[in-house]
Amino acid sequence: MTINPDHPIKFSPMHRLQWEEAQQKYVILYPEGMVELNQSSAEILKCCDGIRNLAQIVSELEQTFATTGLTNDITAFLEVALQNGWINQH
């Protein structure tokens, strides 16, 4: 499964992305399971609003963190996210 660069990316309604105070980290919650996220993964997923596509997400994050060259890292993570069903594209 690969990311279609033209289509918007949406966090899956079958999962929940949530900040956990006790763990001081973001987690993905789904039936009887939980994935703990590092900060950069959480920032990427928060951009998956069903409106923005890959290039727009990259540009947004590069701007926020005042950096460049994030395309490969973000694409690689989103492909993992897609395979795990955390995001989808329609």
Added chain:
Amino acid sequence: MAGSTNINITPPRWLLAELTYACPLQCPYCSNPVDYAKYSSELSTDDWKRVLTEARKMGAVQLGFSGGEPLTRKDLVELVKHARELGYYSNLITSGYGLTEEKIIQLKEAGLDHIQVSIQASTQELNDHIAGTTSFHHKKEVAHLVKKHGYPMVLCVVIHRENIHQMPEILAMAEELGADYLELANTQYYGWAHTNRDLLLPTKEQFEQAEQIAQAFKEKVAGKMKIYYVVPDYYEDRPKACMNGWGTTFLTIAPDGMALPCHSARDLPGLDCPNVNDYSIQDIWHDSKAFNFFRGFDWMKEPCRSCDEKEKDFGGCRCQAYLLTGDMYTADPVCSKSPEHGVIQHAIDSAKATASLKSDEKPLVFRNSKNSKGMSSAVDIAD
């Protein structure tokens, strides 16, 4: 006592709220205690809300509403709403019996995240026989409604000798119902399942065949449906890492308020499991005798104590060790390194011998109050 000091105590992540032992179904593999009829008192709505609040504050985030049948509690919607406000991910673990579309909508509005529906078999005849209730068509209808209202749907099928031959049909049914997750739970032999083990435990050949079919299906539906496969530990070489380690992750609260490190721990002797009527969740998790009993490794006997796999499986399940050997400190006998491993082969042989009997020679003991009261008195006499 067992347990040891200076252990880093991690916070609970999973809270299993067994709201009630009441259930309209009579499944002969139910994991509730066989003498559940003795525990008729139930926590009040306010007690449950306090338990949820206290556990959430400590870091619990996954919440299972279970039972018995949790739908029999009149305050379920109120408890779901409270859980959502606290930020739990709420799982309703139900037989689907009595679940209406109206209730599904109410629960959704209250913030329920997911519904797990159990089905006993792929045919009406066998489902209704195992459940002890006419329920097959209603369960399928419920599965459709769960999907219709946008919940992730987990279909749970407990696997045993009476339905293992239906594996291809069970998989087809899960696909037809549009399950997002399929839990294929090989029966774990505690509680009622232990009582009925001779009638429920399949042969190794049956397991292997069913597992192959499930594996091929898993590959076929990859990306569409996830399969949770609960392993049949009697046919494994190593024990399950029970509860991810005692008192590390899981907290079960029984209907009467007893706090348990695992849902079978009530049967272990001398643990003095605390009740939420007497203590806060914080005190129970950190300071109670029961939750510290098997934390760490100091309680272990050989061969576990010097085993290089002890940090992987924690010596297996304490309840299974006690149930099968009478010694809760010994290695889980499903481990091939256990000196008591022979009890497993004995159980397998005994089940095989029973398979050739006619059903009226040794019938299943169904899970209901009458049978439970009978078992309670049998237990009392044995004590």
